[in-house]
Amino acid sequence: MKLFKNGYVWHNSEIRKADFTVEDGKFVKIEAEIVPSQLCETIDFSGKYVYPGMVDAHTHVGIFEECTGWTAGDDVNETSSPATPGMRAIDAINPLDPGIESARNSGFTTVCVLPGSANVIGGEGVVIKTAGTVVDKMVVHTEKKIIKLAFGWNPVWFWGSQDKSPKTRLAVSALLREKLTAAKNYMKKEEKEYDYDMENLSALLKKEAIARIHVANLEDIETIGRVAKEFDFDYVLDHATALHTNPEFAKSLEVPVILGPLNVAGKSFQTYDLTFNSVKILHDAGLKLSVMTDAPVIPLNLAKIQMWLIDRLRMDRADIIDMFTINPAAVLGLDKKIGSIEEGKDADFFVSTGDIFDYTTKIEHTYIEGIRVGGEE
């Protein structure tokens, strides 16, 4: 049993002085004061701030490695075909990617690693804790499989520029419909050979998987809604760059939304509507939002810049912290396990010299399941 004493702890959406105990990697007790016993190892956090470990539900860390040059560590898009539902991100994750080290040193303790967005059906994503040398031991089991899909410009640009299908948005949804229909037929067959692609798509149709859909433009979001209704599967909108242009429509979709990466420039054709203001517009419309870095698009050690820029909107800071902790945990179906400092949850947290919105604050320690795994130098 470890006792962490005298810190200011982010608990129940506010910061207050509290002690907490950790045993077997879980938070046991969080109280205003806990008296140390002889069996406890006591760690003093006097003057320090303690926040729940941050969660990024949309990254490519480990499969799009930093410090390897342009292509050596890039296993994001398996572009041998525009539909590769059987691919698994876990098979390409390098736990020693410096991007994962940056993540844990900067207070991110759980990330979802997804295949890229060049393919209409990219493959299976996975959730990992950010410390370890064997990826299988870092995996966080999710109740549902995670299947990455992509709509709009990325598949159209990648495949179309090679004179292959999909060349237009028409073919993107047509390809998805074709593959999902094949999966329906596969499910009906009594005698069949095991097919990795079809198994993953069947899981989506049986709601044993959730689709994570790369999308920017409003027309693509509408198309996704149409296809999802036809085939009755659950999905999350990732990026959703133009969603704020119709907040009522956004609300009516009743699906989780992960915005970002927001701190990027060079607004392109598909990110024409990109703005930090979308966070406030959609939040005010009643959506529970998460924010992603798309790391390494924005490296995780710089995620706090997005937090600071969102703070310029002068929203409730507790809501902003939720977008980087409990909300993405909920998108992953893991909000009972991670995303806040609560009794019974994984003891994932970081310890900083001050308020996380103060730019002079340094993260001194990151803990995963009660064990120190890093911190900023």
Added chain:
Amino acid sequence: MMKLLIKNGIVHPVTSNSFTGDILIEDGKIKGIEPGICCDGAQIIDANGLNVYPGIIEEHSHIGIHGEKTNQQSDNDVNEWSDPVTPECHALEGIKPFDHGFLDALNAGVTTFNVYPGSANPIGGIGVTLKNDPSLHFEEKILVRDSGLKMAMGENPKKTHSTISKKIMTRMGTAQVIRRAFQDAINYRNKKEKEKNPKMEILLRVLDGDLTAHVHAHKADDILTIIRIQEEFGFKMCLEHATESHLIADVLAGKNIKLAIGPMFTARYKIEVNNRSLKTPSILEKAGITDFCLITDHPVIPINNLPIEASMAVSNGLSKDLALRSITINPAKNLGIDDRVGSLEIGKDADIVICDREVLDPTHRVMFTVVNGKVAYDMEKEGLIL
């Protein structure tokens, strides 16, 4: 006569001590800067509780020539990669005056920015410094028509020309392309009878010290190579990016070379930025180098991240004073425009940014951007643009 009075602000002139007081502006210039200025008939900005700074200056951007809000190569004019040596190309001719980057800069309090050609060519072309005054026509925005000759070392020219022109396959090739070009210029000068050659004329201006070479170089080895060449030919130089400058800070401290550091916030996506560090500015400061500026390379990272780079440098050990200088007076000095902009002083251009919190606090909001004495962005009226 147009008068503007900024009242009761927390004024940070950068080149002198901060104080609470007023700034009087007449005809686009700073006329008075002290507490208690009275002026009949002036438009008044109540800056009570607000922080007032000189307009922020971006030394290295690709605003306008990159072509924002499209995905089209047809709108991207950064690199004229038909040949590795294109000194006669001018950024001015590639800039789209209505590009979204101008607005991004204005909303972030950036009142002056420099635009360079890209880094695909060892000798890429001439840059231009623009005043970000939306009330002026494009040609009137030009503050320095020829702000320097953009050059490049390292991965970019090698990657581009090993595949496109096949004229460079290694770093050795890049160095020799540069040496040959300058030697050609010397030979050209020595010729008695010649036809005028625009490429050679530009290179001679660099050799004569009339144009500064702004050299894209990330790695220490690339930095040391261009210093070797620079010392052979004796031209004025500013190192752009200088990502590994902290590894050779002692060498750089003894040289008469300027530095423009950044963008500090990209992933380590190519080998030459593997050693990117948020500590680079503080290490340079400790080595006695205090005249560097910070850059975003917009749109590589968003231009509103320029003051946030300074904030991050502070949280990694840089002094607040130098952090503020590195986005105001230092880039002005680097571009040779510090007689006009970069600090709040009587006689200087009235380029001013007013924030609700300190500009180094990344949660600040820009409330007003004033360019040439005119309010160019008013947050209350136009809304927060992020």
